[in-house]
Amino acid sequence: MEKRIYVSTIYTSGHLQQLLTILNQFLTDSNATDIILDFSKCTFLAQNAVAVIGGMASFLKLHGSSLTLDRETLISKININLAQNGLLNHLGYPHTPWDGNSIPFRHDLFLNKKAIACYLNEHWLGKGWLNISKDLKEHIVCKVIEIYGNAFDHSYSDLGVFSCGQYYPNKKQLKLTILDLGVGIPANVRKFQAILDLPEEDAIKWAFQQGNSTKLTPKMARGNGLEIIKSFIQKNQGGKLEIYSHGGIAKITQNNDEYGRQDIPFQGTIVNINLVCDSKYYFLDSELQKQDQPFF
Amino acid sequence: MERKTVTVSQLIGSYGITLNDGREVYASIQALLAQGNIVTLNFQDVTLFASPFFNAAIGQLLSEFKSDYLNEHLYFDNLSSAGHGTLRQVLKNAKAYYNNELTREAVDRVLHEAAIA
Numbered sequence: 417m418e419k420r421i422y423v424s425t426i427y428t429s430g431h432l433q434q435l436l437t438i439l440n441q442f443l444t445d446s447n448a449t450d451i452i453l454d455f456s457k458c459t460f461l462a463q464n465a466v467a468v469i470g471g472m473a474s475f476l477k478l479h480g481s482s483l484t485l486d487r488e489t490l491i492s493k494i495n496i497n498l499a500q501n502g503l504l505n506h507l508g509y510p511h512t513p514w515d516g517n518s519i520p521f522r523h524d525l526f527l528n529k530k531a532i533a534c535y536l537n538e539h540w541l542g543k544g545w546l547n548i549s550k551d552l553k554e555h556i557v558c559k560v561i562e563i564y565g566n567a568f569d570h571s572y573s574d575l576g577v578f579s580c581g582q583y584y585p586n587k588k589q590l591k592l593t594i595l596d597l598g599v600g601i602p603a604n605v606r607k608f609q610a611i612l613d614l615p616e617e618d619a620i621k622w623a624f625q626q627g628n629s630t631k632l633t634p635k636m637a638r639g640n641g642l643e644i645i646k647s648f649i650q651k652n653q654g655g656k657l658e659i660y661s662h663g664g665i666a667k668i669t670q671n672n673d674e675y676g677r678q679d680i681p682f683q684g685t686i687v688n689i690n691l692v693c694d695s696k697y698y699f700l701d702s703e704l705q706k707q708d709q710p711f712f
Numbered sequence: 713m714e715r716k717t718v719t720v721s722q723l724i725g726s727y728g729i730t731l732n733d734g735r736e737v738y739a740s741i742q743a744l745l746a747q748g749n750i751v752t753l754n755f756q757d758v759t760l761f762a763s764p765f766f767n768a769a770i771g772q773l774l775s776e777f778k779s780d781y782l783n784e785h786l787y788f789d790n791l792s793s794a795g796h797g798t799l800r801q802v803l804k805n806a807k808a809y810y811n812n813e814l815t816r817e818a819v820d821r822v823l824h825e826a827a828i829a
Binding site (some may be wrong): 527529530533551554555557558561562565569626627633635636637638639640641643644647700710711712 | 726727729730731759760761762763764767768771772774775779780782783786788792793794795797798799800801802803804805806807808809810
């Protein structure tokens, strides 16, 4: 059975929710369905949608179904962008991605340190569109790699991790979406705390607190990753971190952190990072600290 | 007591990210510290750091050695600003963890229950 889904123009996470809602109905349906995406109502496709479409295609393939694009309905600039960033190649179309101004779509089945570091350094941050120092670049990559580490460590997904970035020159914003289709933060926290009805917002808030981890290792403190990213966003201007995970939502900005739930949960975890592309908005940790202060 | 230098990139390459990366480093310095040596970890050519690496490499040393001892016996060379920031955050969390007996006991109890389940 085939089902046609109309993809609307997707700029923000709010727009993406419409697509996720429709896709979720098929993902939770036991009867496998082949999906055709129709873009006749779509004039822009942000990086979050690209990552989701790539992830959904892998999910459906694993379950014996397929996801295809009705390319007749794609406007030229989206068609070129999807060819260039590698999504079409991922979906099985005979297009080899090429290096250009779009930030590539990426699918990793394991934490390929070298390749992901290269992706973040060269393709995401390294296109010359950022007015940032080498030092700041390293800080940003170190924070983002925490997210990849978390996804591989906690999602328990055989499908790996999907990511895609986008640069918005007018707003001087750089965005990255990292997606997994695993068990999600609320389920991990509920299992760890043995509270099966723990609300999503409480679970996701718990995961952000320093020292909280659902992974225990003998003689070892853990639970730094999300707190480190949150702290980076909150010490600098204009950045934003959003996490959507199986009904739980976290939105972190410099002046605010809020945790909530969404009525129609997405069966996976989406992390969106927005950064402003200018050094003047950043204040690095090391500048706050005396280098000669004892470590221990 | 001797001065020993451990070059991190020779153990793990350019990326200190995972627990396993950290365990490699921990395994190479734990005994040196236990013997009373002064150890310098040289991070030349290590360009990427994440908290699991530092938790395993450095944080867990606090389970065996006092803070004062580590301040006098373990030094870091060529650690980038980003690595410096992540290490400090990891150690802040590790100190809270190791100073909190209730937390450690709770972790040990859960691990023990998981092991015998």
